[in-house]
Amino acid sequence: MKTSNAFKETIKAYLDKRASEDELFAVTYQKENKNLDECCNYVVQCAKEGKCEGYDPTEVFGWAVHYYDEDDIKNIKPINCRVVVNQAVELTEEDKALAKKQAMDLVIEESKEEAKKNLSETIELSEEDIQAAKNQAIEKIASDQKEKLVAKAAKKKPTAEVEQIDLFE
Template sequence: MANSMKSNNAAIVAIQQMLQERILAEPALAIKLANPNKSLENAINYLCHEIQKSGVCVVDDQTVLSILLHFYDEDSIEDGGTPINCNIVVSKPELTEEDKDELKEQAMEQYKQEQLRELRRQSAPKVQPKPTTTAPKAGAEINVQPNLFDF
């Protein structure tokens, strides 16, 4: 489980934060989370097993929190057995209107810069290659045919 959890550090941090926020709302939960027979690794393993049993691939925060709290509530629940090799992906929160406006401004500025570069490229004088005369190679015979009308 330790190897698969390294790739899910963002998910582990998000789960810990979710549980900490819940502890702030419900301080008695801290006692359940401090149970020496239960660990965060076991809770995450249980979570993965429960999601796998349900047959879904995506669950929301509330479902995750419910499964984790159920794991910590019940003393008889085991972690689900062998660790599941899975990836847990954390969705990003919705953007605020200020964030959206800022991203829109950045995109507009980037677009303006790209358009300016394109205009400059198009209006730049085109470099004409210098005409070169080809001289016969050294040692090569010049193929000249006599002409009766040349004087």
Template sequence: MASKNENKGTMAFADTIRHYLEKRAEKDVLFAVKFANPSKSVEDCVTYIINEVKKSGCNGFTDDEIFGKAVHYFEESEIEVGNPINCKVVVNHTVELTEEEKEQARHEAMERLCLAEMAKMRKPSQSKPTTEKKTQDVQPSLFDF
């Protein structure tokens, strides 16, 4: 279901749902059996959740409400998923970067900074034109004879 047009927020949402369900399956053997059902997928689960959210008319949900919908999708043998909806999903969790990702981000930031500083140095300096008027050098005389 993932397409080239799918936005990063929706992909992050699907990853968050997948991670939650995998952790739950590790702890709950009965749920693990249902989660392993080959006729179900996380992508369809996300579509189901988005359709349920749209039906509700609400825009904000707690994590527990959304995770509950995900579990419900896998627990029900017959459930209507609905059609995929083109929308943006906001995931409000902190992204944990690996050490490699942090190092890559530092490297890219330093590279951008260096390029910006080099561009400044290459730019010809523009001296401001002087606006002072030249006047005749006249020495005032203290004594007029």
């Protein structure tokens, strides 16, 4: 496995911070026979050996520090796996409103396209009648869909957090 940038950066940020706050670890962290890629491989190996699907960050970071502390930990081979790093993303109310609007616009456009397709395949009228019927149907479907989405968004209650299974809970 070539470790993901998010995983490497998370481990590196922790180790850098620890080194800036702990002079003894700062010396250990500079060992020439140690490197971040192998450290990440060691962390993944520890996680795999633990046979859990998620770990507390303190445990994960503890493995990273342990890798640098112990000189006999070396030649750690990469493991083919996927690592998930939880990173909270805070959206502003404006961002949330914009995302909702974009989602609604997308659903409306998809509904219009579906209505156009369905209408063009099933109705046998004059061109003028077809166009008028299409326009009326499209507007009705779009309006109904928008009303449903608005009602659904208004009724939607916050859902419980979904449990992520990963190295960082």
